[in-house]
Amino acid sequence: MGENRKTLSRGLKNRKKRVSKLFNHLKYEEIVTAILILLLTPIITELYNSFFNKVEIINLSVRNVPKIINGQELNIENPKAYYSNYIENDVSVKNNKSNNIIIDEVGIKNVRVDENYQYEDVKIHYGLNKNSQMFDIYAFNNGNKASHNIKYLVKMIWRSDKKSKIIYKKIINSNKLYRGEITKILTENLISSKLIKYFNLTNNNQLLEIHIKNLKNLSQEDPIIFSFDNKTKRFGENMGGGSLLNDKPENIIIPLYKPYKKEYVRPTSQNIKKNSTTVVKFNLLAQKTSRIAYDIELKSNNKVIKPSNKKILHKTLKVRMPVYNLSDNDRGLDGKIYLYCQKNHLKNSTYEEVKLKERNLIYSVETTKKEFNIN
Structure with a gap:
């Protein structure tokens, strides 16, 4: 145990001597330069990023x-x-x-x-x-x-519950x-005889659905839905x-x-x-x-x-x-x-x-x- 301590003590002394020798060989200017590099490296990096990294x-x-x-x-x-x-x-x-x-x-x-x-x-x-x-x-x-020239297709569809029927179809040219x-x-x-004949005057759950399609560019309007009042025999719509x-x-x-x-x-x-x-x-x-x-x-x-x-x-x-x-x-x-x-x-x-x-x-x-x- 005593021998190990002596060996460790001699090792530390030898290391101190080597470090001391190293510093003796280094010039004062070299030590200062090393310290400055350590201190200035983060600042230089920051300046480099600020001046040379792009904003694009x-x-x-x-x-x-x-x-x-x-x-x-x-x-x-x-x-x-x-x-x-x-x-x-x-x-x-x-x-x-x-x-x-x-x-x-x-x-x-x-x-x-x-x-x-x-x-x-x-x-x-x-x-x-x-x-x-x-x-x-x-x-x-x-x-x-x-x-x-313009061209449209108009279709009218009678609907009641799950039933439906096309009751009108016309191509319009202009x-x-x-x-x-x-x-x-x-x-x-809409209440002409050719259309109203499809509506049951005892059924109050009927709709008229109108579809309009542009036959030139094939675009379609949103379906138009009119409710049918079987008492007044007239159509109406919901307002937005x-x-x-x-x-x-x-x-x-x-x-x-x-x-x-x-x-x-x-x-x-x-x-x-x-x-x-x-x-x-x-x-x-x-x-x-x-x-x-x-x-x-x-x-x-x-x-x-x-x-x-x-x-x-x-x-x-x-x-x-x-x-x-x-x-x-x-x-x-x-x-x-x-x-x-x-x-x-x-x-x-x-x-x-x-x-x-x-x-x-x-x-x-x-x-x-x-x-x-x-x-």
Whole structure:
């Protein structure tokens, strides 16, 4: 036991001598340098990350601005071929640095607006006059280009419990429609003998279901269902609720109004956390139907944020502004064009006539601002 202790003691003494020799061989400057390297390495690494690690734009996506009611985003249709006149730009920014950065400027440059873009957009509105029991369908062109000839199939189906029968079928043809032109393409008396004969006057559980199909593009309207009152021998329908006010927008809005400029810039203050990816959003509000091309640009501390790929920055969009304001009631049943024609006892109408008789039906950028609660 005593021998082991002596051996251990001699070993420790020898180790101290070797360490002492090592330090004697090291110069004072070398010791200081080693200490400085140990102290400065984390600081240098931090500075390197701050100055040389990239902040870059990795993606740009666009969509129609969604409606937001009480904080809830409503589902919207986003056709790939065209957009509405109110467009959201979502720019994904990746911050590889070890410190947060602030995006202080958003904008678009190299802006080109071509107002020669044209499109056709044939729609139908329809409804039931409860007094006369006449069911009418109006077709109208909500685009700025003359349409092709139109063709629809209308089917009426009697239903009771689990039974059903097609009691009416008709193909409707109509000539082309010019911008904003409206024409009645069908009128049917639902209590005429040819239809009412299918309804049992002792059965109060009967429905009339109407289907309308566009034979050009094969799109279909939602089924229209009228209840039948066997006591009064008349049809009726359930009415939907009113429209809700959109929440105030939080995104920056860049208006594209005449006279157009090559560049539009807006200040902002959006924090991009270190080592993370954040989506920077801003909206474009177009004044006219047009084809719009632009490049997006973001800045931080007056420096342009570069993209991972230059193609990411560029967008070319087809923007459609409708002729008529249908925003409060976009469905076909009891649609605004149907109600306008019924109110004014019209079989046909034109854009100019609508402008004179009911100007609030004409769509403008002010309609968009009201619909989306933009000040």
